[in-house]
Amino acid sequence: MIEASQLAKNYGSFSAVKDLSLTVRPGEVLGLVGPNGAGKTTTLRCLAGIIPATRGSIRVAGHDLAADPVAAKRALAFFPDEPRLFDYLTVRQHLAFVARIYGVRDHEALAQPLLDEFEIADKADQLPGELSRGMKQKLAIACGLLHGPAVMFFDEPLTGLDPLGIRRMKNSIIARARAGAAIVLSSHLLHLLEEVCTHVLILKRGEKIADGTLAEVAARFGSAEGGVNLEEVFIRATGGTEH
Amino acid sequence: MLRALLYLRFVSAWNWLLTRVRSLRRPKNLIGAAVGCAYIYFFFIHSMGGPAAPRPADEHVAQALARAQAQLPVDWLPAMIALGALGLLFVVACAWLVPTERPALGFTEAEIAFLFPAPIKREALVHFRLLSMQLRSLAGALVMTLFTNRAPILGGNVLTHALGWWLVFSALSLHFSAARFTLTRLAEGGTVLWRQRVLWAALLLVVLGATVLRLPEAMPAAARGAASLRPVVELAVALGETAPLAWLLWPFHIVAAPFLALDLGAFARALGPALALVGLHYLWVVRSVVAFEDTAVDQAAQRAARITAWRRGGRAGGPAQARPGPFPLRAPGRPEVAFFWKNLLSTWPYFTVRVWLAGLAVAVAGAWWIARSEAFAGFASEAALTILIFAGYALVVGPQFARQDIRSDLTHADILKTYPLRGWQIILGQLLTPAAILTGVLWLLLAPAAIMLWPAPETGSMLSAAGHVIAALGLALVMPALVLVQLLVPNAAALLFPAWFQATRARGGGPEVVGQRMIFFFAQLLAMIGALLPAAGLGTAVILALHWIVGVPAAVACAAVAALAVLLIEVWCGVRWLGRRFERFDLSTERPT
Incomplete structure (x- = not known):
């Protein structure tokens, strides 16, 4: 279980993450999506206790990350984009x-x-x-x-893997979620998120634009059209120039 | 085409200079540059302009020379020429005899990416590279001139030294390229290189052997058996001037002669032959060029990987070798030990208890023999004091070399911070390896020094034999804590001033990096003095207070325990404080994502 409430991370006057709240329950896989510089890696690092949050609270597997970091970290694993x-x-x-x-x-x-x-x-x-x-x-x-670990954070987990490795990695994430792990993963590979994630959270300039199940987010940004994929949702949500 | 390549070289150099100048807008670079420039000016440049002369700081050198009844620099010139030529012979012999993967012409990855596929003739590439090598030789010559211009035993002036060094470096770099091209050509022609190398090595040994056999007749009779440094000088001269080695050394004499010229006249006479030799080397390289592209590509990739690894805090000395752990690491147990185990694996493989015990046995046996030998009656105490001075030096500068702690692991800080450990546990675990290594080295130095300083009964020493043993053991007892205090300082600096710490890791920097390193060193020295004062003060107070009551040996023992207690408290406070600092350490403020 991962719970973040009013999470914020500032670098001087620059706010990398602004008042972000999220909950990931056991068995859920949350996909963090956003353009470059949206604050995905910063969010993951704050959630994993690598960097201190400026404000807000984070609970990992029932432990407050600020008050009892050792117990919280005993339950988590962080996988950076570069090994x-x-x-x-x-x-x-x-x-x-x-x-x-x-x-x-x-x-x-x-x-x-x-x-x-x-x-x-x-x-x-x-x-x-x-x-x-x-x-x-x-x-x-x-x-x-x-x-x-009961809680896992993946930052671009497929970088550098061959096609077979990608398949195995996806299956491994899904299997561990089914076994009860709460997982957050950040990736630009939207098809990966569609296959693996149960929920998605879209960040832009450190702020949450949307979150929910894939269907909920698609419904919100898909308007009346049917069959809108995550790529379309992403472009519409982040104000891309495709449309 | 060569003009375009020259443009690349000179514009790159100019932009490098501009980047350096612009970097001075950052206060840490500006302050570092000011300190570095001041150091370079007052230590090296201030004394330039005239013939070097002995300075007060070189008093000990002057005394040693006086003992040797030497007149400078005329008296030492033949010896310097002989030693210089022998040194050059050694370097050149290595180029032919020691196998290497280095290419004859080295290119950077960018040069390979842009120049190799470009419509450029190979000759132009070769000349571009040779010119780059000459520029590098010139830079090396200028740096070496700063050092050698301070030497009082050299003649000439700053200009002759600089040009002399450039000729030496230039000839060597051209020779290395030519040697590698020639070896490649031989291998491509079907020659088995290792056999060829064995043959050359055997020939060199024959030349050396024949020379050594003829040495006694070449040595002046007066020099043999004289009780001064004179025999050493005469031996070097005789070795360099005795055939057949003298024939082999002749080209090296030519190359070294301009640098060692006593005056401008001698320099002018030596310059022509040296330039001719460099020219001949150039022709040799140009005429022996074979395919160099494959090796250059491989080497550039390896060098880029090494530089990247080094900048990220990893090892720069090539790939690591897998080896068994220093001891079995079982899962249950203190996590700090895991860091000790991991960091021991990153050091040289001979940092083991077995090697240390063997070293201790040799040191103790040697010291025991010297202390008991009548021939070394006056030497033992001098040697012991020298060892103790060296130990003090090792204590001060050792932490700069033994860096298997948080300084080496800063690039892994994000991973370390995910571990379910308190910050102080990580810091303590990281400190254990360098502390163990430095303590081991210091104990190895203290043991022979203590034996050689063993008080003779007739000298009426203040310390009895028992007191001497207690003092030595007391010093050994406080040593680990002393080392830990020392290690806390650079680790604290790395966590408190990561930007400065990273700057001091910059490679090949200008005066600002020199200055930053100096500031870092002096700050460490001051912090160390501040940390040691309470322990030293308490220890001294204990000895003064107790030696009347319990005697000197017991007072020394009590002082050692008191000093140890103070040092341990300091270490504990320091580790806890650094641990909290590590928990709050925010790498992203240095590298925002």
Whole structure:
């Protein structure tokens, strides 16, 4: 469960996120959409406790992120757009390190299925420098999933993955949502959001333009036309120049 | 076409300069530039313009030279020429004997992207690259001149030094290119390079061996067995002037001669042959050019990756090697240990307990032997004091080298902040590795120093043997806390002034980067003094108060414990405070998204 209320993030006089409120329940996948500079990554970083919010409150898995960040972070995983790996830890050593940080007991038994799922089991003793961009992305995701997070934040999760990797990633997100995880993902790939997300939230210049289920948002911006896809909704909602 | 390429080079240089100047609008750059320019002027340029002469600061050098009964610079010229030529021979031999992936002509990724597909003849590309190399040689020569112009044992003046360095660098860079082209040509012609290298190495060894065998007859009889530095000088001269090595060194003498010329006349006489040698190297490169594009492309990509990794806080020395963890890391346990384990993996593989114990054994055995040997009767205490001075220096500058802490992990800060840990846990965990490394190094220095300073019974030393042991152990006891306090300072600087910290990581910067680094260093020194004063003050007070009552050894032990307590309190406060700072640390204010 993710709950944000009146979330705001300022950089000096510039407001990157303005009074944003959202709720993501277990089993839901919220897609964050918006033009470049809309505040998607800033929002994700605030929700994951990476950067402090200027105002507002955030609760992750029932824990107030400001008051009890350790408990909140124990329940979440953040997946940045660029995999941030340690140059000198092998795939297996990354998992061992993360296991100690999160106190994951018997992590070898948990790690092996993840390595298999992301097809990096044969790279277990290799360093990130020896892995392709997609492999690094998979390792970062495996590290994030090791402690079985109830809340997940994905920032452009498909960047660098091959078509098969994209398929697996989509299935993995859907499977984890069905297993009860609350997920927020930010992406410019609107077809991904259509396939994966149960809800969508459109941001523009840090402000929420619309949110709700895909059908609700489509109904709001689709006017009387039928069959309007998310791309059309996005362009209309953000004031694009296509129409 | 070459004009277009020259345009690229000079406009790039001009824009680089403009960018530097514009960057001075930022206060941190302006202040850094002011400090850096002042340093460069007063330390290097102020003394330029005339022949170098010994300065008061070089008193110890002058004394050493006097002991050697040397007259400067005439007396040392042959030795310098010989040593310079030997050094150049070593460098050039490496170019032929040591395999390398470096291309004969290096291009940047942008140059490859724009110039390789462009309608430009290969000759033009080669000349463009050679010209760029000469400009780089010139820049290197100017920097080296700043340093060597301060040396009192050199003749000549700033101009002869600068041109001399440029000729040396120019000849070397051309030689490296020619050597790589020649090796590639040989390999393409079917020569097995490793066999060829073994043959060349064997030939070089034969030349060296033959020279060494002839050395005794070449050495002046008066120099042999003399109790001064004179034999060292004579040996270097004899080595450089004895055939067959002298024949091999002849081209190197020619290249080094302008730099070592004592006056303008000697410089003018040396300039012609040196320029001719550079010209011959140029012809060699141009006539031996083979395909260089593939290697250049590979190398440019690798270099770009290294620079990117370095700028992001990673390692710049090439790809890391996978290796087993320093100890088994089980999932349950203190998370701080995980950082210790992770950061140990990022260091050199020989930072292990086994290597440390072996080093300690060697140091202790050596110190014990020196302390007990009558031949080194006066040397032991001097050596111990030198080691202690070095230990103090290591304590001050060590944190600048042992950086396996939050400074190296700042680029991972967003990931670290998602960990379910308090800030102080992350900071403490990050500090453990450099603290362990520096403490290990300092203990390795303290142990032999303590043994060599062992009080002789007849000297009436203030400390008894027991007191000496207690003092040494007390110092060893406070050392980890002392190191941790030291490490807190640069880590605090990285978190409090991330922009300044990042600026000091800038590569190849101008005076502003030099100045920023100096400011950083002195700020650290001041903070360190401030942090150490309470512990030192309390320790001194304890010794003064207690040594009348419990005796010196016990007072020293109590002082060590008191100082340790103060230092640990400081460390704890510092770690907690830095932890809170890390929790509030907002990377996005540096890089808004």
